Amino acid sequence: MSFQLSCPNCGKRAVGEFAFRSEVLERPSQDDDFRKWAEYVYLRRNHRGKQLEWWYHRGGCQSWFLVERDTVNNTDHCSFWYKDLQQVLATEKEG
Amino acid sequence: MARRIQAHRYLTLPERGREISFKYNGKTLTGYETDTIASALMAEEVKITSRSFKYHRPRGQFDAEGHGPEVLVTVDDEPNLWADLIPLRDGMEVKSQNTWPSPEFDIAAVNQVTVPMLPNGFYYKMFHKPKWVWPLAEAQIRKVAGLGKIDIKGRHNKRRYEKRYRFPDVCVIGGGPAGLGAALAALEEGKQVLLIENRAELGGHSLFDLSPVSGSPVSELNGQPAYQAVQTLIEELADSPNLEVMVNTTVFALYEDNLVAAQCGSDMFKIRAESVVLCPGATDRLLVFENNDLPGVISARAVERSIARHGVLPDEDAVVVTTHDGGYHTAMMLHGAGAKVMAVVDSRTGNTPGHFENQAREAGIEIHKGHTVHRARGGRFVTGMDVGSPTGSDTTRSFNCDLLVLAVGFKPTLNLLSMGRKTPVWNIERGILQVNELPEHIYSAGEVHGNASFGRLLEEGSTAGKAAAQGAANPATSRTAEEIIAALPADIECGGKNHFICKCMDVTRNEAQASIGEGYDQVESLKRYTSMGMGPCQGKSCHEAIARLAAIDTGLSPEEAMPTTMRPPFMPTTFGILAGRAPHLGPIRRTAMHHAHIDRNVKFLDAGQWKRPEYYTTPEEEVKHVRTKIGMIDVSTLGKIELSGPDALDFLHFLLPGKFRKLAVGKTRYSMMIAEDGILFEDGTLSHVSEGRYYLSTTTGNQDAIMSMMMWWLTVEPRDVQVKNLSGANAAINVTGSGTREFLQPLTDVDLSNEAFPYMACREGSIAGVPVVMFRIGFTGELGYEIHYPAEYGESLWNHLLEEGKSQDVKPFGVETQRILRLEKGHLIPGTDTDALSNPYEAGVGFTIKDDKPDFLGKAFLKDFKDRGIKNRLVPYVLDKGVVIPEDGVAVIEQGKAVGRVTSSRTSPTLEQGIGLVWLPDGMAKTNQRFTIRNRKGVDTNAIVIDHASYDPHGERLKS
Incomplete structure (x- = not known):
């Protein structure tokens, strides 16, 4: 991995400055079945193609943001704040 | 006899510079400051530079490109360096490798006689049964087969390795005509340009190109000989404020998003460029024939470089084997230096004579058309050769030459273009392997797309450089009919042995054929079985020959017989370069009291990035001090x-x-x-x-x-x-x-x-x-x-x-003292006494959990743990007085099985006995339960579970 990511605050930086958390997951509620919790904690889709991910600018501004990354070629990223997620999803639907 | 020449009939020789002396295998030799180690050795008549890996055959300089294994040397205790890339320095100590006692007289060369052919898999087949034989055999085999020795006390280990960074707009790799053209064009577009060359000087092969320039985009260069024109270009570049030139720098990898990894001395450069232009050029093809590995068999460009750049004539009596006009250029280079060119052996018939063929005729050089080399003769180096028809059928002539020059076309240096991502394809028209499609923002130009004249290469580079600066598409390349060097006629099938394909691993064509017969008939499996292309050059010398010959011998079409994947690194890279100076280059964090600790002769401990006091006197003394x-x-x-x-x-x-x-x-x-x-x-x-x-x-x-x-x-x-x-x-x-x-x-x-x-x-x-x-x-x-x-x-x-x-x-x-103090109290440390499977109820800290809250981190799983009940527990224990303290992490043994694990184990200075924390099955984790700990040496110790902390069990001291 040697690609670059764009931090919404700091701009394009080497991926080594960032920490990856996981693909974006929905946290179950406490009323949900335990099976759902186990899947939330342990299972990942490992999608081949574009996926939404959490990244943290550990070696920089220390903010969390979302990246849509193509896991096939690691290029063609799009970074944005979590608060803009709904807006981004809506735009994508229209597009 | 090799010798230094003072003048050349067809070119002006460069200044040699100061005379310097160096050591080679203990002998003091002289050279000049413009020499490489290899050119200086050549001038000093060192013909045999190493012995081969398996058979200890004598080997000498071949291509002067830093590719072949023949010139690997140890310099100032640092092993496995390429003598043909390293500039000569005063007082350098150079040693040959894989030879004993010397390259000229090598004892293990009996391998050639006693085991006339070590077939593929020989060692393994020979020694694999009974099983215990192999480790013994391997140790002996390693002694005679191998490369340089690592000297851990060597001077180079005191060297400081640095990581350095560059962020140019355009990074041009390769300082030949195409690279210079690309740099000039990108500079004209106003870009910051970094130009990297792996030799000591810019210019590439044009430094010894006698051809008159035509068709150059820089019109004043037209008509000049290329070797002079290139100097004009280099001088023009010298004043550009937006240009940085790095010489003696090898790009060893190209990664995602244009991360260029380069090595210069003991520095590693991480270069992130908007665009990268790859102009790595091409090197002479290897021709496979009998005894093609003898010292004296040498590539055309090695001869030309040696004469034109170092003023060293490799030997007197030369025969040039060729398939294109370039062979006549080499002949003229030799002729002008005063060598006796006995013949040019040209496999073509009926071609229109080129510029240098005409010159060679005028100079009266003997020319044999429709001929090629059949075998080299000689024991320790070339003393003669036989030539005949390109089909290999009849040998018609012999020459008593001491230099056999191969000018049989060029193989593009595709490694950086491929880098495990893009597969080369066989371009039948141009007769070369080629990488056409490149990732975005990577461009390529020059000889890597086939042979062309100086002017045309400059123009191609310039077009690519402009496109790189503008972020435009990668321009297509073209070659004229005159530029194209036909693919080789079938390699010579005239019997005999010692047709070496891979000189690093000592693999011959006979062996490759035998392996194909055993069923390894795909290039990838053939490579793995024979180990061809897996030596120090990593296929740079032989990958093309492997693919070419595998196609012939397996009946695959050339398109199907693709060379194996080329991955980074392009050149072997030392761990020092990769690791850098400090571990992980991470910062070292010191507390505000750091110097006060030093004043008290502290012993420090690394805790993550921090330096923490481990202890000042001894942990035992400090524990007793805190307790009293x-x-x-x-x-x-x-x-x-x-x-x-x-x-x-x-x-x-x-x-x-x-x-x-x-x-x-x-x-x-x-x-x-x-x-x-x-x-x-x-x-x-x-x-x-x-x-x-x-x-x-x-x-x-x-x-x-x-x-x-x-x-x-x-x-x-x-x-x-x-x-x-x-x-x-x-x-x-x-x-x-x-x-x-x-x-x-x-x-x-x-x-x-x-x-x-x-x-x-x-x-x-x-x-x-x-x-x-x-x-x-x-x-x-x-x-x-x-x-x-x-x-x-x-x-x-x-x-x-x-x-x-x-x-x-x-x-x-210090911290070690604190660890003992807390262990006397039975306190756990997360990560030391617990791991990624430790649930808090089992660890005995369930009292901190209030699970009647609506939602908190871990709630769902904690409920599940509770439902499942307790299977193991973390409990404190004591040992009997006087027994040996087990190490942290050893097992608890019950009826021959490991049932538990000690996480912390120390001697308590307060109680004067062994104490610790242990994970035990719930049934065993009861007060006064005895159990057995087995230490790393296999010695068993009895321990006993205790109820509370071994020290002040009810915390009276704590609360008073």
Whole structure:
């Protein structure tokens, strides 16, 4: 991995400055079945193609943001704040 | 005889520079400052530079490109360096490799006689049964087969390795005509350009190209010989303020997003460029025929470079074997240097004579058309050769030459273009392997797309450089009919042996054919079975020959017989280069009291990035001191996070498993941190310092992870909370021991009496005018106060306390001492006594969990753990007095099976016996249960589970 990511605050930086958390997951509620919790904690889709991910600018501004990354070629990223997620999803639907 | 020439009939020789002396295998030799090690050795008549890997055959210089294994040497104790790339330096100590006692007389060369052919898999087939033979055999084989020896005491190990960074707009790799053209064009577009060349000088092969320039985009160069034109170009570049030139620098890898990795001496450059232009050029093809590995068989460009750049004529009587006009160019180069060119052997018939063929005719050089080399003759080096028809059928002539020059076309250096991502394809028209499609923002130009004249290469580079500067598409390349060098006629099938395909691993064509017969008939499997292309050159010399010959011998079409994948690194790279100077180049963090610790002869311990005092005298002495008097420890490395704001308490309720609504101002509570998977990963204390202001302390190692976790939750579920990371801003000292109250009271305005400031409380105040927060907690098991205060007073308050404490014998202690003290109290350390499977109920800290809260981190899994019940427990134990203390991490054995694990094991200086913490099955984890620990040497020790802490089991000392 040697690609670059764009931090919404700091701009394009080497991926080594960032920490990856996981693909974006929905946290179950406490009323949900335990099976759902186990899947939330342990299972990942490992999608081949574009996926939404959490990244943290550990070696920089220390903010969390979302990246849509193509896991096939690691290029063609799009970074944005979590608060803009709904807006981004809506735009994508229209597009 | 090789010799230095003073003049050349067809070109002006460059200045040689100063004469310098160096050592080769202990002998003092001389050379010039413009020499490489290889050219100096050549001038000094060192014909045999090494012995081959398996058969110890004599080998000499072949292509002068830093590709072949023949010229690997040890320089100043550093092994495996390419003599043909390294500039000669004064006093250099050069040694040959894989030879004993010397390359000229090598004892292991009997391998050629006693084992006439070591077939593929020979060693393994020979020694694999019985099984115990192989390790013995391998040790012997390794002694005679191999490369340079690593000398761990060598001078090069004292070298400092650095990482350096560059961010050019355009990075041009390769300083030949195409690279120079690309750099010039990108500069004209106003870009910052970095030009990298792996030799000591720019110019590439045009430095020894006698052809007159035509069709150059820089018109004043037309008509000049290329070797002069290129100097004009280089001079033109020299004044560009936007250009950086790096010579003697090898690009060894090209990664995603244009990360270029290059090595220059002991520095590694990480270059991130907007665009990369690859102009790596091409090198002479290897022709496979009998004895093609003998010293004296040499590539055309090696001869030309040696004469034109170093003024060294490799030998007197030469025959040039060729398939294109370039062979006549080499012949003229030799002729002009005063060599006797006995013949040019040209496999073509009926071609229109080129520029240099005509010159060679005029010079009266003998030319044999429709002929090629059949075999080289000679024992230790070439003494003659046989030539005949290109089909290999009839040998018609012999020459008694000592130099056999191969000018049979060029193979593009595709490694950087391919780099495991793009597969080369066979371009039938141009007769070369080619990589056409490149990732975005990577461009390529020059000989890597086939042979062309200087002017055309310059123009191609210039077009690519312009496209790179503009971010345009990669321009297509073309070659004219005159430029194209036909693919070789079938390699020579005239019997005999020692047709070497891979000189690194000593693999011949006979062996390859035998392996194909055994069923390894695909290039990839053939490579793996024979180990062709897996030596030091990593296929740079032979990958084309492997693919070409595999196609012929397996009946595959050339398109199907693709060479194996070319991956980084392009050149072998040392661990020093990759590792850099400090471990991971990470910062070293020191506490504010660091120098005060040094003054007391501390032994430091690495805790993550931190340097922490391990102990000052001995841990035993320090433990006894804390138990009987007063000790203090620097705990500044603890994580310290302050939370405030309307939602702070609500946030803490979600993050931590406990309930804190009743945690009054001035109170402190011990808490676990549980991850979403229910595993305990951290412990610390939470204090309610002032109304709505909470102070969370964490362990040294987890502070960053906890900060980032808090920030994540506040991103996903925004709350009105202010989180302040005070870990670096505050220093901290724990003062502990039964006399601590009497010691500290006169120094502070805080009332320290047990009534006013009880156990598990916190107070704000000051000591010596420094604002402090004090926490009465007891990790050590004694009365203790943890003092947090601004780090700028870190050292002065530390020294002040030690000074004031002299009369009470207050002494510092270290982390190892603290570990023993807490183990005497049976306190666990997360990550030491627990791991990624440790559930908090089993670890015995279930009391910190209040699971009747609606939602908090790990709730769902904690419920599941509770439902499943307890299977193992973490409990304290003691050993009998006087027995050997087992190591941390050893197993508990029950009826021959490992059923548990010791996590911490120490001698308690207080109790004078072994103590520790152990994970045991629930049934065994009962007070007074005896069990067996097996240490690393296999010796068993009896231990006994105890109820509470081995020291002060009811915490009376702590609370008084």
